[in-house]
Amino acid sequence: MFRIGALKQVGDFLQDAGRSKQSSTVNRGISFFVPWVLFFVGLVVIPLLYYTGLITIGTVNMLGRYMAFAIVAVGLDLIWGYTGILSLCQAFFFSLGGYAMGMYLAHHGGPEGIIDANGWKIPACLYVVYPYKVGEAPADALVPWFWKPFYTLPVTTVLGLLVPGLAALAIGYFGFRSRVRGVYFAILTQAITVAGWLVFCMNNMKLCGTNGLTRFDRIAGFKLTNPSVKVSLYVITLLALVGVYLLCKHVVKSRVGRILIAIRDDEPTLRFSGYKPYIYKLFAFCLAGMIAGLGGMLYAPQMGIFTPTNMEASASILVVVWVAVGGRGALSGAILGALAVNLLYNFFTSEKNLWLLTWKAEYWQFVLGGLFIGVVLLFPGGLIDLWRRLVGTQDNDITTYT
Amino acid sequence: MERTDNSMDQAQRTAEYKEYSPRESRLSEERYLLFLEDITAVFDGFKALDVEALGIEHNELRVIIGPNGAGKTTLCDVVSGKTRPTTGYVFYDGADITNQTEEEIALRGIGRKFQTPTVFDSLTTYENMELALPGHYRLWSNLFGSTTKDQEERILEILERVGLIDELHREAKYLSHGQRQWLAISTLILSDPKLLLVDEPAAGLTDAETALTAELLLELKDDHTLIVIEHDMDFVRQLDSFVTVLNEGAIMAEGMMRDVQQNEEVIEAYLGR
Numbered sequence: 171m172f173r174i175g176a177l178k179q180v181g182d183f184l185q186d187a188g189r190s191k192q193s194s195t196v197n198r199g200i201s202f203f204v205p206w207v208l209f210f211v212g213l214v215v216i217p218l219l220y221y222t223g224l225i226t227i228g229t230v231n232m233l234g235r236y237m238a239f240a241i242v243a244v245g246l247d248l249i250w251g252y253t254g255i256l257s258l259c260q261a262f263f264f265s266l267g268g269y270a271m272g273m274y275l276a277h278h279g280g281p282e283g284i285i286d287a288n289g290w291k292i293p294a295c296l297y298v299v300y301p302y303k304v305g306e307a308p309a310d311a312l313v314p315w316f317w318k319p320f321y322t323l324p325v326t327t328v329l330g331l332l333v334p335g336l337a338a339l340a341i342g343y344f345g346f347r348s349r350v351r352g353v354y355f356a357i358l359t360q361a362i363t364v365a366g367w368l369v370f371c372m373n374n375m376k377l378c379g380t381n382g383l384t385r386f387d388r389i390a391g392f393k394l395t396n397p398s399v400k401v402s403l404y405v406i407t408l409l410a411l412v413g414v415y416l417l418c419k420h421v422v423k424s425r426v427g428r429i430l431i432a433i434r435d436d437e438p439t440l441r442f443s444g445y446k447p448y449i450y451k452l453f454a455f456c457l458a459g460m461i462a463g464l465g466g467m468l469y470a471p472q473m474g475i476f477t478p479t480n481m482e483a484s485a486s487i488l489v490v491v492w493v494a495v496g497g498r499g500a501l502s503g504a505i506l507g508a509l510a511v512n513l514l515y516n517f518f519t520s521e522k523n524l525w526l527l528t529w530k531a532e533y534w535q536f537v538l539g540g541l542f543i544g545v546v547l548l549f550p551g552g553l554i555d556l557w558r559r560l561v562g563t564q565d566n567d568i569t570t571y572t
Numbered sequence: 573m574e575r576t577d578n579s580m581d582q583a584q585r586t587a588e589y590k591e592y593s594p595r596e597s598r599l600s601e602e603r604y605l606l607f608l609e610d611i612t613a614v615f616d617g618f619k620a621l622d623v624e625a626l627g628i629e630h631n632e633l634r635v636i637i638g639p640n641g642a643g644k645t646t647l648c649d650v651v652s653g654k655t656r657p658t659t660g661y662v663f664y665d666g667a668d669i670t671n672q673t674e675e676e677i678a679l680r681g682i683g684r685k686f687q688t689p690t691v692f693d694s695l696t697t698y699e700n701m702e703l704a705l706p707g708h709y710r711l712w713s714n715l716f717g718s719t720t721k722d723q724e725e726r727i728l729e730i731l732e733r734v735g736l737i738d739e740l741h742r743e744a745k746y747l748s749h750g751q752r753q754w755l756a757i758s759t760l761i762l763s764d765p766k767l768l769l770v771d772e773p774a775a776g777l778t779d780a781e782t783a784l785t786a787e788l789l790l791e792l793k794d795d796h797t798l799i800v801i802e803h804d805m806d807f808v809r810q811l812d813s814f815v816t817v818l819n820e821g822a823i824m825a826e827g828m829m830r831d832v833q834q835n836e837e838v839i840e841a842y843l844g845r
Contacts, residue, residue: 424714425718428699438674441673444763445709446675
């Protein structure tokens, strides 16, 4: 009985994003300060710690990657937390951005001298999936046409945003026009993610198969192994996160934000007021897709490799867990959740000798599952809401309007 | 012939409507804002609506009454685009709107209040009102525009009137049923449509509140056209308007409330055989 009840609760949780106590307008206090505290820590404290030698460059790099994840989480919060549409293809959009940047990096990395018949340097990771030995480049081993636009950084950056945006536009246009809603939209996006993953895994798609994109050496001429380049990438990611946060903050504070919440609450009624809900859903979905693409672009150079595992079905669900743990319907919750879950992941996936048992990395799955169930059952408002409850400021009934 | 004349039977009234069919006559637009012709709505073999002809004049307050399941709400659904009629035509302001979507119909100036008050739970009273402001349907204007001083004053004026001014920043989910009913009516008034479809505005309200609702609707009558669906006979008497009685999907009788009340058929339909 309890199990069925708990399952139902999980189902309701995924469906009725934000319908619980947590909502957009609550707890201005904490949700307002959390991001700025995080940004201050990220921009001042972390570099300070690094330059005084208290943390290694590896830690800074890791935090940079988690910031990239936080960017994706903010995008999902916009579409799930505010609009109430559970999208399970954020990891797909993330990977589209990641692959765009990965192709740029692969163009400029790896051994020199493998030139195709048209004079293009064949990226090392691409050569692996061609059935030739290293060093020999027969006439038909050409750099595919779709690799070529990603040779320069500006074009790559534009395409890394545009491609996920257009993918979201296509999925959303057909999905929202046909009024696919609720769990059906989640299933649709999940299926698209799996299909995308299968396509990117194929060797003959010339996207380097399951090996993924490797041999990243230089970005805009700077060596990626250089610590100061790593710190720069970290700072750029953090600034991008601030930018994305402010952008989404503007959206949810504008009338569009209220329309998105109205869609979550009661979409059919909104139609009778003369609004076209699908336009707003499409807007939020495309914006979330582009934000995920930006996250992927920033992740690739910091990770040093980009493989199809980043777009596995489970990766998208992980994004949902970040946002759920942090607090749906609060942008700062998404950031907090992404950072908290990933730091936990980092902590629990290292082997530890405890008093009675040896902690193994695989046990992390139990922690993650327990965390998600715990959030749903005990604090559906996420960390942001938990804080408010602990401190006891009951300001969610009366919201200040400015 | 004056249509309030109670010697006319329903067949004569239907024949008179038919003379004005927009498909036949250009005169229709001048007389009727809304015109329904040969409308049927069939759900799973069940004929929920079967209206031969019905016209609503400009700036008229029309009350539609009828027993449960008479097709009153289905009629509203057909006009507002929620339900596609199986056959027939809906003309509004001279245009055929039969197959248009809900938002297209709304943009033409037909506003609707549902039977159960539909407000957006997570938004505050004020925010609910803001969404109802007319002329802000485009994405861009909603992304960068903001509510003007005039609009804000108008919102506060209406909320003051219906006594929701103290609930300005309270989320709608914390409002009582009556307050939600008021909020739904207020958003409809604010959106200022040409034609208002008001489905059971008095449900769940106290007598004093009902009287205020009647007062508000009668005020709107001056420059709006209203269709009010109601169960509460006291409320209908307060409105003192032309009444259409629906029964089993078809128009049974029309006339002033005092005449309709005397109609044997109507009494039988309401009280049962």
